[in-house]
Amino acid sequence: MILHFILGSCFGSFFCLIAQRIPINESILSPGSHCNHCQTRLAWYELIPLFSILWQNFHCRYCHSKLPISYFLAEVVCGALFSWHFYFYSWNLLLLFWISTAFLLSLMDIFYLLIDSLLLYLMWGILWLSWFLNASFHWKSVILVAFVMCLILFFAPRSLGIGDCLLLICWSGGLSLVSLAQLLFIASLLGVTYFVFYYVRYRKQLVQLPFIPFLTMGLIIVLSNK
Numbered sequence: 614m615i616l617h618f619i620l621g622s623c624f625g626s627f628f629c630l631i632a633q634r635i636p637i638n639e640s641i642l643s644p645g646s647h648c649n650h651c652q653t654r655l656a657w658y659e660l661i662p663l664f665s666i667l668w669q670n671f672h673c674r675y676c677h678s679k680l681p682i683s684y685f686l687a688e689v690v691c692g693a694l695f696s697w698h699f700y701f702y703s704w705n706l707l708l709l710f711w712i713s714t715a716f717l718l719s720l721m722d723i724f725y726l727l728i729d730s731l732l733l734y735l736m737w738g739i740l741w742l743s744w745f746l747n748a749s750f751h752w753k754s755v756i757l758v759a760f761v762m763c764l765i766l767f768f769a770p771r772s773l774g775i776g777d778c779l780l781l782i783c784w785s786g787g788l789s790l791v792s793l794a795q796l797l798f799i800a801s802l803l804g805v806t807y808f809v810f811y812y813v814r815y816r817k818q819l820v821q822l823p824f825i826p827f828l829t830m831g832l833i834i835v836l837s838n839k
């Protein structure tokens with residue numbers, strides 16, 4: 614379990630890098646990890662997930678500016694996701710791919726309120742092909758979701774982003790109608806709760822809500838009950 618957490622936190626750090634760079638067309642290879650404030654390139658011992666940032670007390674060793682907490686949180690959450698996957702499913706690579714890409718798209722949505730279309734279509738192709746080959750593809754769910762999404766985009770285009778709609782159509786291929794309904798209910802409930810919490814806390818209305826993180830939470834809860 615600890616090993617899976619460590620492995621997950623390494624992936625979490627990498628996913629955070631991808632989510633921050635790909636949407637703004639930056640390479641994920643170059644430049645190497647550096648302090649965003651003083652641009653100093655980080656040494657290998659400053660890149661150890663979780664430990665490095667804790668050891669540096671969330672500050673750059675060179676210019677002492679505050680380091681963003683996003684990497685640390687992504688490492689903790691992704692570590693927990695990998696541990697969750699191992700606890701419920703042992704090693705199911707397709708499911709691990711599903712939740713990893715869901716987590717990655719959630720990070721992009723949080724950072725930029727958008728998702729990378731190439732990554733989405735790549736994930737879509739791999740998931741659908743695998744479900745077809747496993748004979749576990751849910752046609753009814755796909756048709757229903759595609760129909761509802763068309764209605765939403767036509768009658769209330771501002772209520773849901775096109776990325777959220779496409780992602781839901783993609784995921785519906787792997788979910789029964791009951792699981793799909795549960796996922797949407799949980800995601801909506803969590804989204805509305807956050808919306809209200811934000812209003813109470815900051816006394817102003819949230820203009821745009823990144824919805825993919827809530828869909829991902831819904832997906833994980835639904836998959837935990839399977």
Ligand SMILES: [Zn+2]
Nearest residue numbers: 648651673676
């Ligand atoms: Zn610095």
